[in-house]
Amino acid sequence: YNDAWAPIPADKHPWALGRPAHEVWADIWPTVGPQFTQVIETGQGFAAYDQFLPMERGGQPRETWWTYAFTPLTDEQDRTLGILNQGHETTLKVLQDRARVDEVQRMRELFAQAPGAVALLAGPTHVFTMVNDAYSALAGNVRLLGLTVAEAMPEVVRQGFVDLLDGVFRTGLPYRGISTPVFLRGAKGELVEHSLDFVYQPILDAAGRTTDILVQISDQTGRDHALRQLRDADRRKDVFIATLAHELRNPLAPIRNGLQILKQANFSDARFERTRQMMERQLGHLVHLVDDLLDVSRITSGKVQLQYRRVPLADAVARAVESTHAAFEQKAQRLGVDVGDEALAVDGDPERLTQVFANLLSNAAKFTGEGGNVELSLFQ
Template sequence: MTSIRPAPAFLQGGGAMGERIRNFDWGSHPLGPPEDWPPALRMAMSLCLNSSFPTAIYWGPQFHLLYNDTWSEIPAEKHPAVLGLPAREAWSDIWDIVGPQFRHVFETGEGMALYEQMLPMVRGGRRTETWWNYSLTAIRDAEHGIAGIFNQGNDITAVVHARRARQAEIERWRELFRQAPAAVALLRGPNHVFEFANEAYLRLVAQRDVTGKPVAEAVPEVRAQGFLELLDGVYRSGEPYLGTGVKVKLQRRPDGPEEDCVLDFVYQPVHNAAGEVDAVLVLASDVTDRARAEAALRLSNWQLGEERARLAALIEAEQRARLGLRRLNETLEAHVNSRTAELTRALAAQNAVADRLRATFETDLIFQGFLDTHGTLLDANPASLAAIHRTREQVVGRPFWETEWFSATPGMGERMRAAVEAAARGETVRTHLRVNLPDGPRSFLFSVRPVVNARREIVGLVPEALEMEDPAAKAAAPATGLAGSQ
């Protein structure tokens, strides 16, 4: 009776990959039976199998691949076929990038740590942009020669994409604020460094170059007026601060003296993805004219009282004074009300812009979306998603021409790709489409146009489609009822 030889102690444990390695036919492999593996490989293999961090070993001049459970997700559909393969075969899609790195470590013994390395891996049959943090460390044998490479790393693709999306969203809002009539600035970090200031804000501070500077350096006259303490309090507490009719001294002209002005302002904390305050949004309105009018009104009322007391015996003169002062009062009040209404409308306009943009995007009368300049879908409205029975998460991040709006219509993907490329060059493309959607063929008036910023740079593309009456569908539909009228 033949006894089964137990696996070596260094291969014990390791979950599913430990069992797979123990059951592998190493007798016909260049590495040979595990019992004959050199001590350095045994020690490295034991560390690899029992590590909770994604870990792989590339052994020998051919870099034969061994790895643990957590690393098995990295090769995706190539797992487990890559076990034991030379690295050149396992990573043929990215060998032009990682091959020189492996050879450098193997030939010099110098380890490497790479952060945010883009590796265009083939996944699901197509080349995909992936991002990684990983390290390569030489494994030395008993004679201190280099025998293999110890590799650990993790996938940060989602982090990179999320950062890109957040930056794109920030740029869209930055452009919106740039055009706002009220003064807007974004102060980043505990030192309140100017990251952004729109034209209205720059006019408030004499067109000073504030970007990249702390408030205390960019607008030094506010240091002694308590505004830095207010900003510190908002940053620490996360609670907004509202200032109404606040007197402040500002240098309103280059090289000019400080001038008295009156502001209405809001310090609004801005939270990052972790829920922490990392910036303060400043929204301010110069209400100096309104404050002066109110002061003039108060003075006028006082003078009116004095006049009444002094001219008490002269009824006719008193009546004439009252009439004149009442008219003055009405004029001043009308001016104050007009100015107040103007400022209120300016503040409301800023919020209305964002509301109108979102309301327009949420319409169910047309299909709308937003692409980056490479044609990757960044957003789509509910009406367009409903037409293909997909959620936003299922289509965002994909090339527009590969989505389900066009994939069931022969030749339509190439046509859409050409339209997107034309829009990315600055053209507006308009055409009629008939596409096969999950609920049947439908006809649309379609356009895709570029979106430009204030510097006339193309920052995105907007595809839109308005459904048209389909003659073929009309002929097949009943003559009456809702179906016939669609």
């Protein structure tokens, strides 16, 4: 063998010179021995590419890989007299290729196990080359691999997302979307609105050119829906408390006036009984309002439990006039009430109907000038 071949036997050189191949290559003879025999018996050459050979080096078996050829050397009668061996070690290349394969497999595992939806898009047309289960589920479990985004998910084209991908690929700059409304195909093909946080991250080569785009998506639909519900509940709470605070003021004035009358009136006076009844009604109304204010579940839901019954509207108006009478007296205003048909009635909560009429009258007194006239009429 020549000097270029000498590193192959390594520490067996120069001991290997002049010795039989099965002695020199005892460690790999189970593999190469039959190959030598095949060439000798058939007279046909043999080639191996990236062949695994567990060779001993430094007294220890090592993983080595080789590309080599056995060429028969024949005489005039085509009898094989010897074999020419040419080859080189490919261990480094094989191990590097294996590392790349392992790296790709590891990336696929990372994709598959990623907590969010992840996809890799190749080239300027954005072809799906890798997707995880979360992304497939988000896309409606349609076919993705090997298709462009426009082909696999046509519903996102008219929503402008392919244009965004084009911009990222062209500029090499990432794009981030927060709580972005997106309509995607559902399991039955229907369009379903989602709220998505997403990133389009360009992947650049050594020259700084975009080759791929990594897409990472987090579906925040549930979170954003809960936030909207929370904001709505908070808004309803504010409106409810503001309304309740306004209504709490209405019963206080007649109670205060009633107390003034009680100080001045003879207890045998009929006014005493009427005033006492009025105060009792207003106190009952005030108790209902306080109960509403303390009931947290009603406040957060924006609902108040109604006690339905048949309510004569004339009665509800009378209680409302009674509770707001002081406001009109204070500004020397005249309040005219025409209840029309006394039998006019509706199904409702008497306390709430009284609140409605009392609020109307209170606002009328508030926004009517001194000495003005306010008219309230009921008709069907």
